[in-house]
């Protein structure tokens with residue numbers, strides 16, 4: 001079902017061909033929306049947008065560091081100048097600093113929190129004035145099952161994703177009466193570059209992870225993209241402040 005009229009959507013961290021951001025951007029563009037793909041990897045964002053345009057879709061790739069407040073301001077100014085509105089934001093960009101606390105240096109902790117958590121705050125802060133003026137809008141923040149349960153060796157990542165989950169609920173309450181919805185998605189183990197890097201030193205983990213998931217497979221990026229696209233759509237018009245676990249049953253055990 002296509003939402004109408006065409007909406008303007010921003011997806012951060014959308015440069016990786018195998019990532020959740022690009023899978024989401026593809027689904028949103030195929031639903032007929034105008035999609036801005038941003039990433040610190042400017043060339044990747046431009047390349048992914050080119051791919052969408054060769055399908056006849058409305059996509060633009062832009063450089064953006066999600067930890068940089070000025071970059072958010074520039075992005076919002078650019079998008080509103082071009083389209084006059086921002087209907088959806090997906091705060092997807094993220095990194096995984098995987099280290100046991102004893103081995104984790106403070107600078108890496110700060111970087112983890114900045115890229116995964118502060119970015120969600122900066123993104124919401126940047127687009128909310130536009131959405132308030134419109135009286136509508138929807139935001140999806142990427143949390144994780146690592147924000148729900150404790151995973152050893154992922155303490156900084158868990159702190160960032162647990163923070164995203166509760167930040168989402170608080171900001172959702174701040175804007176619920178203004179026609180703006182804010183939700184979090186908690187993916188399980190999804191086969192993207194982030195996951196490939198995490199297990200490249202331990203290839204036998206691949207089978208062990210698949211075996212540990214009740215549905216016996218890691219998720220595909222579009223499994224997450226479908227949930228995000230739903231939450232941004234009018235079909236989710238009464239849904240806000242929620243956390244939506246998409247993990248093949250992993251955390252239901």
Ligand code: NAD
Nearest residue numbers: 013016019020040065066092093094144187189190192194
């Ligand atoms: P990915 O590593 O494939 O892609 C992340 C993208 O974010 C990359 O293109 C990268 O360049 C970009 N990025 C990193 N730092 C940035 C910055 N400062 N500014 C702008 N862009 C930046 O990751 P993914 O697996 O597609 O994950 C997407 C999101 O989903 C992340 O927030 C991640 O934590 C979350 N998540 C992923 C999984 C999984 O299993 N893959 C599970 C749970 C949650």
